Amino acid sequence: MSMSSRPPAPPASPAAPTVRLVEVGPRDGLQNERQAIATATKLALIRRLAAAGLKDIEATAFVSPKWVPQMADHAEVMAGLPSAAEFPGVNYPVLTPNLKGFEAALAAGAREVAVFAAASEAFSQKNINCTVAESIARFEPILAAAQTAGVRVRGYISCVLGCPYQGEVAPEAVATIARELLQMGCFEVSLGDTIGIGTPAGVQRLIGTVGEQVPAARLAGHFHDTWGMGVANVAEAWRQGVRVFDSSVAGLGGCPYAKGATGNVATEDLVWLLHGLGESTGVDLEALAACGEWICAELGRPNGSRAGRALRARCAS
Numbered sequence: 624m625s626m627s628s629r630p631p632a633p634p635a636s637p638a639a640p641t642v643r644l645v646e647v648g649p650r651d652g653l654q655n656e657r658q659a660i661a662t663a664t665k666l667a668l669i670r671r672l673a674a675a676g677l678k679d680i681e682a683t684a685f686v687s688p689k690w691v692p693q694m695a696d697h698a699e700v701m702a703g704l705p706s707a708a709e710f711p712g713v714n715y716p717v718l719t720p721n722l723k724g725f726e727a728a729l730a731a732g733a734r735e736v737a738v739f740a741a742a743s744e745a746f747s748q749k750n751i752n753c754t755v756a757e758s759i760a761r762f763e764p765i766l767a768a769a770q771t772a773g774v775r776v777r778g779y780i781s782c783v784l785g786c787p788y789q790g791e792v793a794p795e796a797v798a799t800i801a802r803e804l805l806q807m808g809c810f811e812v813s814l815g816d817t818i819g820i821g822t823p824a825g826v827q828r829l830i831g832t833v834g835e836q837v838p839a840a841r842l843a844g845h846f847h848d849t850w851g852m853g854v855a856n857v858a859e860a861w862r863q864g865v866r867v868f869d870s871s872v873a874g875l876g877g878c879p880y881a882k883g884a885t886g887n888v889a890t891e892d893l894v895w896l897l898h899g900l901g902e903s904t905g906v907d908l909e910a911l912a913a914c915g916e917w918i919c920a921e922l923g924r925p926n927g928s929r930a931g932r933a934l935r936a937r938c939a940s
């Protein structure tokens with residue numbers, strides 16, 4: 624391709640981010656990988672993500688190693704995180720399904736945790752072996768202990784746009800759980816399209832309904848890209864006023880309890896979209912794309928980011 628016909632460079636991101644990106648690659652992106660990934664590789668991924676400018680990097684999950692073996696090295700990951708001197712202002716949240724997980728996370732130095740519920744009873748049983756109401760009750764002592772310890776708690780809701788076991792999910796059910804999580808003390812609720820089945824019309828209905836009970840400023844969008852709607856769904860949620868999005872470098876991932884679900888929307892694709900919308904993310908897209916290429920080579924899997932592949936092709940031309 625000649626220089627003159629090259630596409631425009633990605634718009635640069637000014638210093639102060641206007642949209643917050645929560646990079647979930649080291650957790651959501653890796654939890655479903657069949658091959659055991661070395662802790663050193665996970666830590667190298669986290670370091671590269673921080674170097675690319677990401678400020679919220681979900682590092683691991685304090686879940687049962689019998690349920691998700693890939694996250695069994697959670698304490699080792701926490702022990703090897705970069706220092707605040709190396710990457711100032713970077714936050715490394717972790718998943719905690721119950722008090723046991725929270726206590727282990729706290730002992731390992733976590734300063735932010737996430738509890739995870741579902742808007743579908745069937746998914747709740749498969750994922751955390753309890754009903755939705757039981758899961759909320761399990762979170763109560765986590766929220767209380769976190770408050771005492773000065774730890775922030777994020778809430779996730781899975782299957783907000785459909786369930787792999789149950790099918791349709793009513794936006795009203797999502798709204799009720801979102802309100803409950805915030806009332807319990809979660810600072811934010813991330814709405815998970817776990818199987819990536821939603822479309823922008825569904826996102827519009829969802830945010831409209833949830834927004835009647837919860838301000839958009841307290842919501843995050845967590846879209847998987849299984850059906851190729853990830854970027855479109857982020858754009859719609861953004862249009863509805865959501866300014867926090869979860870994503871995974873190179874589109875890594877999938878959920879162990881949602882067969883066939885692919886990774887999250889790729890962080891590179893989101894950064895390209897958001898910069899194009901005039902938002903700033905604080906992320907260096909080229910460094911991020913290089914990180915995506917590197918982790919895909921490490922894992923021996925294709926790069927799921929369209930923007931990442933486009934940047935690579937441009938650099939190679």
Ligand SMILES: CC(C)(COP(=O)([O-])OP(=O)([O-])OC[C@H]1O[C@@H](n2cnc3c(N)ncnc32)[C@H](O)[C@@H]1OP(=O)([O-])[O-])[C@@H](O)C(=O)NCCC(=O)NCCSC(=O)C[C@@](C)(O)CC(=O)[O-]
Pocket residue numbers: 651654684685686687688690691718720721723724725739750751752779780781782815816817845847878879880
């Ligand atoms: C919740 C449990 C633990 C219940 O699992 P359970 O088997 O019902 O737990 P239990 O309380 O009966 O305990 C059974 C054993 O697990 C141990 N145990 C109990 N708790 C823990 C813990 N925290 N850490 C380590 N070990 C633990 C406990 O000590 C005991 O050990 P044993 O006596 O048999 O040796 C289990 O179902 C679990 O770990 N589930 C996690 C599933 C998971 O990680 N899913 C993926 C993350 S969610 C997701 O990806 C969706 C999201 C967030 O990205 C948003 C979206 O896209 O939708």
